[in-house]
Every structure is written in structure tokens, then in C-alpha cells.
Amino acid sequence: MTPSSAPPALGRFNAADDATALAALRTVCASDAWGKEVLAGRPYPDAEALYAASDAAVARLGPADLDEALAGHPPIGRPEPGDPGSAREQRGMAGAPAALRAEMLASNLAYQEKFGHVFLICATGRSAEEMLDAVRNRIDNSPQREREIVREELAKINRLRLARLAGTEGATVSTHILDTAAGRPAAGVAVALSVRDGSGTAWQPLGTSATDSDGRCKDLPALPAEAPHARLVFATEPCGAGFFPEVAVAFAVAPGEHYHVPLLLSPFGFSVYRGS
Structure with missing residues (x-):
């Protein structure tokens, strides 16, 4: 793919003047060094080239540059007011119980006191419980190890945000299954994800997985950006x-959104809903 045949949004980014393009990059990452390095790589023939340039720029960030990038991220559980992107990334905390949110706040503060910067994790698609477990586990790391993890998480976040900038971000899907008759999560259940172009068109297989010991399935592939x-x-x-040898659930999606679709299963009934 040549620069002229890049996705329209990426083409506009390639063609923008330096000031406009740099301003767009600063909505992705607050590091000035990262932004200038990615800017210098234009034009990008495709999104993968843009992501690779971002990864390389993150890997080269010095300590002060990394701190500058971290300063642009709000704490988990407290998305930036008026920033829908921040709220979308932290959707997993939105419906968390008050007690869990309080634990997350306390853990955030303890982490920041030890390491001197915000707890950074690629929150997209993660539940509140997963993020709380992560901060609890990582607080025992050495500062050197934690900086390595932070750099990895920053690269993931930048990729997701660049996908929005480049117009290539598809929706993501996760699920969990609760066996209401047994009163526990249903582990080892095969789950297949498919997409279609619209009503009346054929479903196209996209990926498969299985629920883990907690009944969760969180490694399904991202959807194509154009899939409705x-x-x-x-x-x-x-x-x-036995009455339901399989359950199929179809739903509408929008690019860039995360959809957590739990299944509550009983021998003669089931229910689904959009969770957080």
C-alpha cells in the first residue's frame, strides 16, 4: 500500500501540516519526544507502519520523556473529565462497586507513593477486578522492572489510540459465563466470534476461544473497523x-467501543446483557 492509498484518516494525517499532525499525536501520547519522532516518520503507507514507528519511539524514550508520557494519563478509576476516549478506555471501572473503587484508589495512591508516577495499564477490555489485581501484583516489583512494564503498557495504549487516529480501530469483545444452577463461573466453554457486513449478509468467522477458570473469555480478536x-x-x-446445546447472541457494534457481553445460563433459560 502506498501513502496515497492509505486509509482516508491516515491519509489526512500524512497530509496535515506539522503543527496539526503534532497536535493530533499529543492526544495519543503526552511525550514531546515521542510525538516528534513519530511525526518525522511521515508519510506512513499503512497503520502497521505507524504502529511500528510508535513502538520504536516508545522504546527510545529517556527517563524524563517517559515521565512526561505518564503525566498525561489519569489514574485508573478517575478518567479525565470531558475526555470520552479516557472514559472509554477505563470502561471496566465504570460499573464497579463502591468498595472496589475505593480499593483501587487506595492501591493507586500506594503505587504512586512507591514509584513516583501513575499506575499505568492498558485498561481497554479489562474488568475492574483485573485492574485491581494488576496493581496489587505490580506494587511488589522493583522500580526497574516496573519501568519496563510501564513502557510496554504505554506502547499498547499508544497503538490503540493511533488506531483511532488512523481510522482503523475496530470494536473489541469479551464475555463471561455464569452457571446460575451451579452458582459458579462456567469454565472451558468454547466461544466463537463472527462478524457480518449488515442484516441479511452471511456471518464470517473471526476467531475462537474458551472461558478460563473464572468463566471469562478476554482474548477474542478485535473486529474489523467496518463491521456493524x-x-x-x-x-x-x-x-x-441440554435444552440449549448452544447459545448465539448477535449485537450491533461501533468502531472503537468495547463490548462485554456476559451470559447467565440455567438449564432452561439464559439471559445476556451489555456489561462493563
């Missing part, structure tokens, strides 16, 4: 739900 519909098919027969 997604479908999850749960192979529920091994759960003892």
Missing part, C-alpha cells in the same frame, strides 16, 4: 444445559 454486527456462539452443552 458481531455474534458470539457459546457451546453450552458441556455445562449441562
Whole structure:
């Protein structure tokens, strides 16, 4: 793909004047050094080239540059007011119980006191429980190890944000299954994800996975940016739900959004909803 045939949004970024392009990059990462290095790599033939340039720039950030990048990220559980992107990335905390949110705040403060910077994690697609577990686990790291992890997480976040800038960001999907008859998560259930172009068109397989010991499935592939519909098919027969050997759930999606779609399963009924 040549620069002229890049996705339209990426083409506009390539063609923008330096000041406009740099301003757009600063919405991705607050590091001036990162922004200038990525800016200097234009024009990008495709999104992958842009992501690779970002990864390389993150890897070369000095200590002060990394601190500058971290300063641009709000604490987990406290997205930047008026910033829908920040709220979307931290959607997993939105519906968390008050007690868990208080624990997250206390853990954030303890982490920041030890390491001198915000706890950074690529929050997209993660539940509140997962983020709380992560900060608890990472607070025991050495400062050197934690800086390595922070750099890795920053690279992931930058990639996701650049996907929005380049117009290539698709929706993401996760799920978990609760066996209401047994009163516990349903582990080992096969889950298939597919997409279609619109009503009446054929479903196209996208990926498969299986629920873990907590009944969660969080490694499904991202959807193509242009896909308006997604479908999850749960192979529920091994759960003892003989009346429902499988459950299929189709739903509408929008680019850049995360959709957590839990399944509550009983022998003769089920329910689904959009969670957080």
C-alpha cells in the first residue's frame, strides 16, 4: 500500500501540516519526544507502519520523556473529565462497586507513593477486578522492572489510540459465563466470534476461544473497523444445559467501543446483557 492509498484518516494525517499532525499525536501520547519522532516518520503507507514507528519511539524514550508520557494519563478509576476516549478506555471501572473503587484508589495512591508516577495499564477490555489485581501484583516489583512494564503498557495504549487516529480501530469483545444452577463461573466453554457486513449478509468467522477458570473469555480478536454486527456462539452443552446445546447472541457494534457481553445460563433459560 502506498501513502496515497492509505486509509482516508491516515491519509489526512500524512497530509496535515506539522503543527496539526503534532497536535493530533499529543492526544495519543503526552511525550514531546515521542510525538516528534513519530511525526518525522511521515508519510506512513499503512497503520502497521505507524504502529511500528510508535513502538520504536516508545522504546527510545529517556527517563524524563517517559515521565512526561505518564503525566498525561489519569489514574485508573478517575478518567479525565470531558475526555470520552479516557472514559472509554477505563470502561471496566465504570460499573464497579463502591468498595472496589475505593480499593483501587487506595492501591493507586500506594503505587504512586512507591514509584513516583501513575499506575499505568492498558485498561481497554479489562474488568475492574483485573485492574485491581494488576496493581496489587505490580506494587511488589522493583522500580526497574516496573519501568519496563510501564513502557510496554504505554506502547499498547499508544497503538490503540493511533488506531483511532488512523481510522482503523475496530470494536473489541469479551464475555463471561455464569452457571446460575451451579452458582459458579462456567469454565472451558468454547466461544466463537463472527462478524457480518449488515442484516441479511452471511456471518464470517473471526476467531475462537474458551472461558478460563473464572468463566471469562478476554482474548477474542478485535473486529474489523467496518463491521456493524458481531455474534458470539457459546457451546453450552458441556455445562449441562441440554435444552440449549448452544447459545448465539448477535449485537450491533461501533468502531472503537468495547463490548462485554456476559451470559447467565440455567438449564432452561439464559439471559445476556451489555456489561462493563
